[in-house]
């Protein structure tokens with residue numbers, strides 16, 4: 015092994031030095047950096063910022079729902095005119111809060127913050143590449159996201175407020191400034207921000223795909239890729255195929271808003287005036303939106319599933335059960351995610367026959383999802399489980415994925431969806447299966463890869479407290495919403511007291527709000543732990559979780575280029591944990607079979623000859639782009 | 641002054657917490673317990689996971705059973721029986737999976753927690769098992785889909801010929817309803833004819849419109865099919881009748897519909913719920929702006945005879961708004977006068 019490195023790395027060493035030593039200014043190192051690790055941290059920190067904004071927005075509207083009679087006068091310094099003279103939240107601002115909460119959480123936190131962080135950080139490190147295929151596009155991807163963030167943030171300061179038509183921004187509500195204050199400047203900024211966001215996401219996605227296809231290190235076949243990479247790969251593919259559709263939907267909406275076209279508008283009388291638009295279709299927008307929107311929930315979900323596959327396997331000290339089935343189900347989900355979108359539209363007046371088709375397709379997608387759950391369970395069965403904070407959050411993810419996924423079987427069934435559509439049952443469903451599950455995936459990832467990101471450990475005890483408060487909190491917030499939804503309470507309601515039929519459950523709603531506030535406060539533990547540990551955490555050992563993947567073979571603080579010497583060659587899959595015969599309970603990917611005679615399976619012994627052949631091929635890295 | 645004291649107090653508490661945190665982590669390092677894997681915290685976490693499962697499963701059953709009557713709305717339509725039944729069948733099936741899968745998750749976590757002496761089982765796959773847990777969910781889901789398709793097509797089928805037709809129109813922020821009147825036909829409409837009085841934009845060159853009437857509440861007969869013709873005037877709205885398991889969006893420029901058969905009159909529901917003030921309500925479930933949460937309309941389900949009486953006692957809209965007679969074309973004036981009972985004066 016060592017000899018092999020010495021033979022083949024003459025060139026690399028030279029290159030590494032070139033990398034490490036050329037002087038980088040603060041600006042190129044931390045701001046306009048092209049190093050994937052720095053870009054990942056930029057995404058992460060921006061994502062955390064947005065997560066707190068999104069969380070605080072939900073705390074405000076939860077106060078309104080849980081304590082409808084409470085005076086919110088004390089928020090006036092923050093919200094100004096959005097608090098009415100009676101000391102209440104303005105009903106329209108309530109909708110703006112809900113809308114921005116949804117938009118921020120789905121796109122800024124769980125798409126950019128999650129994929130942006132872990133795709134950037136893990137792809138080169140786990141496939142054995144020096145950086146992304148194009149560091150420059152990668153940098154642009156972050157800065158487009160940043161610009162998008164700035165625009166979205168600005169919309170909070172408009173006099174007419176930010177967009178308020180729901181995160182799905184259905185026209186005509188979002189198209190007509192006279193229908194809603196938020197559909198004035200706020201909506202314009204929303205559309206601009208989303209356009210920038212889509213550009214960012216496409217730049218990132220194309221880069222991730224290219225990198226995974228082209229820059230895998232020697233021996234890193236697709237059948238040896240860690241599941242994180244598979245998941246991030248498919249996430250990027252889904253994003254590249256679906257975001258352009260949202261872009262076109264947004265573009266047509268811009269035309270309708272600003273240039274008098276009628277793509278989505280028809281037969282409208284509003285504000286005492288009949289508009290001239292005719293022939294458009296409001297439903298068209300919904301089809302276009304959900305063509306992105308449904309895949310989007312998997313864009314949000316798959317990285318979390320990939321991350322937990324890795325973490326659960328590592329911490330159970332067991333190979334992931336059914337590696338190939340896991341890949342198969344990821345592929346299945348990725349493909350099917352494109353042909354189920356209209357399950358969001360069963361009661362829009364869409365042809366009921368279409369409803370039938372989409373109901374069949376939707377329930378098919380439950381099968382690969384179920385397979386994933388069973389495989390997680392089988393991975394933990396007879397394991398030797400270490401409850402690191404990352405592992406606890408992964409277990410939490412699996413639990414949410416089970417609990418929230420099952421209610422999808424209700425909503426995917428058109429007939430049951432009639433009473434449940436747009437009620438709190440839906441809010442409960444997607445907050446468990448998408449929001450909380452992916453959030454836990456993200457937190458698990460942060461706890462797990464923090465040592466690689468910052469060279470220090472986060473405090474475990476604080477991590478445990480954070481986990482327990484958040485895990486219990488999430489269940490207490492979202493589980494009761496099922497009951498409220500079965501009772502028929504509609505979502506996006508400022509208050510329920512207008513209706514006799516919804517004039518109950520005030521105690522439960524108060525309970526939910528208290529739970530939400532506690533959960534929210536618990537996140538500050540994380541915030542503290544995160545920033546404190548960056549500077550003062552215990553210095554991390556090189557491979558703190560005794561994990562098999564390549565990132566742990568880099569130095570504690572990998573420089574630009576990741577490995578000082580040659581990139582390790584990969585000889586085996588990433589899940590050789592607790593292999594019978596082996597001394598340690600893990601065998602990293604870069605250890606050749608020729609060194610592990612005692613634990614090789616019969617067919618692996620046959621591979622030793624091949625290893626020799628492969629090692630003789632000298633790869634000239636100068637021909638690889640990076 | 642008081643605020644300052646509180647502020648100082650909060651800061652003090654934070655500082656103390658910070659110190660405790662620092663001391664604890666230093667102690668850990670000194671004891672070397674941060675390096676031990678079979679540690680107390682591993683055991684505590686394992687135990688807590690199990691405890692969490694037990695407590696929450698108990699809480700789940702307790703709340704679901706104790707509060708059953710509060711979170712289930714009585715049902716008052718024929719197809720509602722079907723959707724409710726399907727809901728509960730699905731709940732039963734998924735409920736079993738919900739409990740078993742979560743129980744397995746937390747139990748495995750507890751049972752197989754780390755032991756220094758232990759070693760995990762190297763068990764990368766088992767094709768028989770994997771096929772089984774792919775095929776079994778697939779079969780169960782196929783059955784659910786089949787069942788769902790049957791109910792769904794039944795609900796969305798063509799409405800029966802003899803349905804009572806009611807037009808429901810949503811606008812910011814209320815509902816309006818229009819009935820076809822004695823001729824059983826709704827008059828045509830055009831959104832360009834809408835004005836502050838003629839809120840439906842009824843086209844009075846269509847003679848079917850003369851006897852249309854616009855009551856303040858919806859009335860429907862018990863036991864007869866009712867066809868809601870749904871539209872919106874400005875933005876999306878959604879007609880939602882919780883007790884009837886009815887929901888359908890109202891879309892500007894694209895009329896939609898939903899038909900159902902009410903099975904309990906308002907009076908009967910008052911008795912069933914023991915609430916003498918009970919009323920069926922129609923709500924909006926598609927975000928439509930500031931007043932989205934307040935688009936309430938009362939719906940009354942009458943016994944068929946009462947419904948008949950009510951229907952026949954309603955005055956045509958045109959009778960109430962005689963100025964619109966001028967919109968009626970010359971050759972239909974006479975008919976309009978007869979239908980509305982107004983003598984046009986010329």
Ligand code: HEM
Nearest residue numbers: 069072112113116119120180181182441449505506507530
């Ligand atoms: C701090 C924890 C959270 C709480 C307490 C919370 C609470 C809520 C509630 C009560 C609503 C419904 C409001 C209404 O319909 O009037 C809502 C909407 C929503 N939430 Fe959350 N949520 C939280 C975290 C998240 C996360 C992590 C996501 C990420 C996907 C998310 C995504 C959404 C979306 C997409 C909507 C729908 C917005 C809309 O109707 O336009 N939430 N949230």
Ligand SMILES: [Cu+2]
Nearest residue numbers: 308354355358
């Ligand atoms: Cu979907």
Ligand SMILES: [Cu+2]
Nearest residue numbers: 924926928932
């Ligand atoms: Cu509405």
